[in-house]
Amino acid sequence: MEKRVVFKNRILPYILVAPQIAITVVFFIWPASQALVQSFLQEDAFGTSSAFVWFDNFVGIFTSPEYLHSFHVTLVFSISVAGLALSVALLLAVMADRALRSATVYKTLIIWPYAVAPVVAGVLWYFLFNPTVGMMAFFLKKVGVNWNHTLNGTQAMTLVIIAAAWREVSYNFLFFLAGLQSIPHSFIEAAAIDGAGPWRRFWTIVFPLLSPTMFFLIVVNIVYAFFDTFGVIHALTRGGPYYATNILVYKVFNDGFINLDLGGSAAQSVVLMIVVITLTVVQFRFIERKVHY
Amino acid sequence: MMVEHRPVLTFVTHATLIMGALVLAFPIYVTFVASTHTLEEIAKSFPLLPGRHLIENYLQALTVGPQNVGATVGTMMLNSLVMALGITFGKITISLLAAFAIVYFRFRLRMVFFWMIFITLMLPVEVRILPTYKVAADLGMLDSRSGLIFPLIASATATFLFRQFFMTVPDELCEAHRIDGGSPMQFFFDILMPMSRTSIAALFVILFIYGWNQYLWPLLITSDEKYYTLLIGIKRMLDVGEGQAEWQIIMASTILAMLPPVLVVIFMQKQFVRGMTETEK
Numbered sequence: 001m002e003k004r005v006v007f008k009n010r011i012l013p014y015i016l017v018a019p020q021i022a023i024t025v026v027f028f029i030w031p032a033s034q035a036l037v038q039s040f041l042q043e044d045a046f047g048t049s050s051a052f053v054w055f056d057n058f059v060g061i062f063t064s065p066e067y068l069h070s071f072h073v074t075l076v077f078s079i080s081v082a083g084l085a086l087s088v089a090l091l092l093a094v095m096a097d098r099a100l101r102s103a104t105v106y107k108t109l110i111i112w113p114y115a116v117a118p119v120v121a122g123v124l125w126y127f128l129f130n131p132t133v134g135m136m137a138f139f140l141k142k143v144g145v146n147w148n149h150t151l152n153g154t155q156a157m158t159l160v161i162i163a164a165a166w167r168e169v170s171y172n173f174l175f176f177l178a179g180l181q182s183i184p185h186s187f188i189e190a191a192a193i194d195g196a197g198p199w200r201r202f203w204t205i206v207f208p209l210l211s212p213t214m215f216f217l218i219v220v221n222i223v224y225a226f227f228d229t230f231g232v233i234h235a236l237t238r239g240g241p242y243y244a245t246n247i248l249v250y251k252v253f254n255d256g257f258i259n260l261d262l263g264g265s266a267a268q269s270v271v272l273m274i275v276v277i278t279l280t281v282v283q284f285r286f287i288e289r290k291v292h293y
Numbered sequence: 294m295m296v297e298h299r300p301v302l303t304f305v306t307h308a309t310l311i312m313g314a315l316v317l318a319f320p321i322y323v324t325f326v327a328s329t330h331t332l333e334e335i336a337k338s339f340p341l342l343p344g345r346h347l348i349e350n351y352l353q354a355l356t357v358g359p360q361n362v363g364a365t366v367g368t369m370m371l372n373s374l375v376m377a378l379g380i381t382f383g384k385i386t387i388s389l390l391a392a393f394a395i396v397y398f399r400f401r402l403r404m405v406f407f408w409m410i411f412i413t414l415m416l417p418v419e420v421r422i423l424p425t426y427k428v429a430a431d432l433g434m435l436d437s438r439s440g441l442i443f444p445l446i447a448s449a450t451a452t453f454l455f456r457q458f459f460m461t462v463p464d465e466l467c468e469a470h471r472i473d474g475g476s477p478m479q480f481f482f483d484i485l486m487p488m489s490r491t492s493i494a495a496l497f498v499i500l501f502i503y504g505w506n507q508y509l510w511p512l513l514i515t516s517d518e519k520y521y522t523l524l525i526g527i528k529r530m531l532d533v534g535e536g537q538a539e540w541q542i543i544m545a546s547t548i549l550a551m552l553p554p555v556l557v558v559i560f561m562q563k564q565f566v567r568g569m570t571e572t573e574k
Contacts, residue, residue, distance in 0.1 A: 005464040007477040016394035017406050019387040023447040028413045031424035092313045098306045109314040115554035117506035119524050124320040135339040227419045231508040249419045256423040272420040280415050
């Protein structure tokens with residue numbers, strides 16, 4: 001798409017894009033290329049000299065049990081977060097769509113947790129499940145569950161999944177509700193006249209028509225779980241206990257800033273970049289389809 | 294939508310929605326309740342109803358601050374506000390200008406710039422933290438307001454949103470303006486900006502929330518308490534090691550940290566929903 005009518009000026013357009021481009025080059029493209037270069041270098045222990053080592057850093061991370069473990073943890077975490085946040089949001093959105101006039105009220109009540117920062121979400125759930133002062137931890141002990149997410153890896157994982165999914169429910173709800181409200185009323189009525197009950201109508205008409213929204217949200221939720229949940233992990237578990245919740249983004253931070261392993265951290269960054277690029281391309285393809293739908 | 298009368302299903306509908314809203318609000322309710330009690334009350338039992346120490350706790354957080362952080366919640370809220378507003382205005386300004394250039398001019402490097410901006414979508418802070426930190430350090434931006442704001446203001450989403458909007462502006466407006474002998478910048482300020490009001494408002498809401506909720510970047514570049522944002526401060530309050538966390542202060546600070554973005558979502562809901570659905574297209 002191009003404009004037919006444009007202004008003629010040789011210098012002005014460059015001045016106009018200059019601030020955006022300057023920030024992009026200095027804080028995005030330059031650091032990203034540094035990460036790329038660094039991922040092929042190995043520094044000695046004192047950081048005084050570095051040697052080109054080809055793919056050694058990549059071989060290093062992909063043969064390291066900790067990295068593979070972290071990859072596995074990230075997959076379990078993001079699939080669970082996406083699954084939980086999507087299914088709860090879909091249920092609530094279908095219900096809100098049925099609630100007709102009160103839908104707006106319910107919408108306000110359900111969307112606002114999205115405004116809560118991931119790290120704050122972490123703090124909220126940390127307090128609820130804190131082994132000493134937490135109400136839920138106390139309640140769970142009453143019913144026979146010995147809750148201590150600082151020692152039990154499975155419990156820690158469950159907790160970070162709930163905390164991360166909690167605020168994402170609101171986001172998904174908003175998109176599902178918009179999708180549901182755009183389905184033509186006549187489709188549903190026709191099916192109802194033919195004798196299809198609400199359950200059948202949902203699975204044969206509503207759900208297929210909602211699939212573009214669903215695909216789009218799956219990708220957005222995976223991206224969120226991969227990259228935006230640093231705060232949740234940092235506040236709740238710091239990757240522990242025993243690396244049970246050490247997701248990739250947390251590991252990059254830890255290896256780079258705490259353990260100062262530059263080459264390894266850079267190679268991990270490059271792998272993450274490839275993940276984002278893949279997900280972004282997939283997302284744009286689905287949106288393309290959504291537009292043509 | 295409802296096509297037939299089914300009282301049982303209607304009951305289930307409302308019951309599910311009310312349950313859902315309650316479960317979503319529960320952690321925040323518990324936090325609020327804890328912020329109105331003394332530490333002894335919180336540690337002894339699990340209060341379910343608000344206590345009598347609301348004003349005392351919030352005042353202490355705002356003016357005295359938690360013991361182990363070295364900054365008051367008041368200062369940290371101000372830092373968060375400056376950062377959030379800086380990011381919001383910065384992003385909107387540079388995106389408006391870049392979109393204007395890309396839509397309304399033909400110049401040699403136009404597509405190169407377009408793709409450079411697009412690439413920023415694929416490079417979140419999380420994947421380039423160490424080298425970006427190094428750039429900020431080399432530029433002397435550690436522990437400074439500009440360091441909190443500038444690295445975060447490049448945005449492909451905002452640029453694309455404005456580009457999309459400018460494409461829908463009728464060509465006749467631009468043509469008429471040129472025939473009248475008006476300059477490009479007059480066109481931008483007198484015609485394009487007023488027309489973009491609703492898009493700018495929608496983006497303002499989304500970007501304010503984004504800016505206020507930044508965590509990883511401020512965590513990396515602030516070591517001086519003077520520049521702590523509230524989210525960093527809350528995390529520091531929790532790091533007491535073997536000591537006793539001041540839960541009543543932490544909970545009051547947490548409520549204060551949620552207040553600005555949540556109020557923005559509730560009172561500017563129309564713009565919020567618009568911003569959410571438009572920026573994701």
